[in-house]
Amino acid sequence: MNPKLKLLAEKQGGVYSRRQAADCGYTRGQIHDRIQDGRWERIRYGQYAEAVELGLLQPWDRDLLKHRRLVHAVMNSMRPSTVAVSHQSALALHGVPLWGPDLAEVQVSRLDRHRGGRIAGVRHHRGKLTDADLTVVAGLPATTVPRALFEMGCTSSFEAAVVSADAVRRDHPINEAVVQRLLQVTEFWTGSATARAALKFSDPSSESVGESRLRVLLHTHGLPTPVLQAVFDDAAGFIGRVDFFFAAERTVVEFDGLLKYGDGARETLIREKLREDRLRALGLQVVRVTWADLNHPEQLIAHIRRAFARA
Structure with missing residues (x-):
């Protein structure tokens, strides 16, 4: 990879678009050859990254890396300021261990009035986000760790929610005032009972996914x-x-x-x-x-x- 594209990719989680590669000097034929011989891999339509060796990673770390790349690919293809990465996708960006939630789809929450639903492998959520719910991680707008944990807990199994809640309480301690605010905000959300039960059961002394x-x-x-x-x-x-x-x-x-x-x-x-x-x-x-x-x-x-x- 030439230095110009390498610097660009490093700012985007290793991901770059076909247009960005072309702007950095790659011809259509060069792009095609790199995809065909395995030097580059297609993350999603029009979005690529250099191939990496994943064989030595633990299964959950491998899934996290793949999902983070997919998140960057999705955000690299969307208009700025329209969505924030959320739910398990935000937890993946924050480096929180995940086990069990669906990582096939990228989860985002709308910052505009666009409708929700599934579009091209991306799950769009509607919900009111305040400044307290938002941050920037890996260069992308995303929900905070506490907000993302509650979001994921409402849409996943009890086991999946506990795995991440244990890790959050261990590595990203949550202020009690923040917990109480989110409990109130999510009180009537579908699946909130699972999120609450997982948080209550969670224990920061649990040191691993297993x-x-x-x-x-x-x-x-x-x-x-x-x-x-x-x-x-x-x-x-x-x-x-x-x-x-x-x-x-x-x-x-x-x-x-x-x-x-x-x-x-x-x-x-x-x-x-x-x-x-x-x-x-x-x-x-x-x-x-x-x-x-x-x-x-x-x-x-x-x-x-x-x-x-x-x-």
């Missing part, structure tokens, strides 16, 4: 409320923090979010084994949960209940 999803699963199946990030020591000193501790059941549940252990696989496994041995020496049951286990909730819950019984 931990949030597991916490929702435990809650759904009626297990006792665990202590998050409990600290354990023994005669040799500090053992570590554990993801979930069921005190009455003397059981520790750990979520293993590593898809790959990489080059240090042996050393990592040895450290984890020694750590678990020290926990068991304290009279605790230890249950390790993986991503694959979340796809079989009944089996996982039965496994944890058996650990309770052994304890």
